[in-house]
């Protein structure tokens with residue numbers, strides 16, 4: 001009698017749990033294909049990238065955007081938007097420069113108006129200036145970063161974090177309802193995409209964890225400039241808080257589960273460590289097969 005009761009209860013609970021089990025399948029996070037797209041490069045001092053490094057040696061740093069493609073929904077997300085305004089081209093003289101929007105179209109067939117979202121890791125010109133190249137994208141940035149650097153009328157509130165033209169651009173995008181401000185650390189802003197703060201490259205710079213078929217990939221952006229930062233546990237040279245930066249780098253490896261899936265912001269070696277799918281484009285992770293040459 002007792003066993004009949006137990007088995008009846010089991011049956012009832014199985015039926016009761018069924019909708020929850022289906023719901024769990026339905027809301028499963030998408031898995032992204034993730035790429036790195038280099039749109040320029042320039043020699044830059046190692047001592048400006050790695051704390052304590054000797055003065056003199058140069059690194060041919062890559063300027064990069066990281067597209068994420070969710071093949072099931074068609075959503076195309078960029079981590080960072082690069083730069084294109086002429087003033088930066090004139091002052092930095094980047095080599096082999098291609099507008100980030102053109103590099104994405106040429107390398108991966110991503111048209112500018114198909115980009116649905118852009119996650120800005122921090123407001124520096126080389127990561128944010130290109131945000132207005134993508135007319136339909138929603139711009140995601142930390143609230144604390146935005147409000148620390150950009151005034152209500154697009155003025156620069158604190159120097160060193162945002163270029164004046166980019167502050168104007170940000171204010172315009174916000175007025176157009178295209179900016180989503182993120183409230184702090186460890187936020188899943190889109191299914192399968194979680195952002196983290198504490199890297200302290202700028203006031204509230206963030207890094208991004210991305211669910212892929214190969215595991216979680218962490219796009220460090222400038223919270224870790226080079227593999228040398230991560231491998232030798234050295235803070236970035238340009239940080240507001242070296243201890244916080246080192247803690248963030250350690251956490252990135254924990255989130256990814258392996259240092260191999262943490263992607264530094266400017267290291268040219270990213271473009272030799274991962275398989276090339278087009279000139280200047282590598283596939284970091286995901287289910288998509290590399291196109292046949």
Ligand SMILES: [Zn+2]
Pocket residue numbers: 124126127222265266
């Ligand atoms: Zn940078």
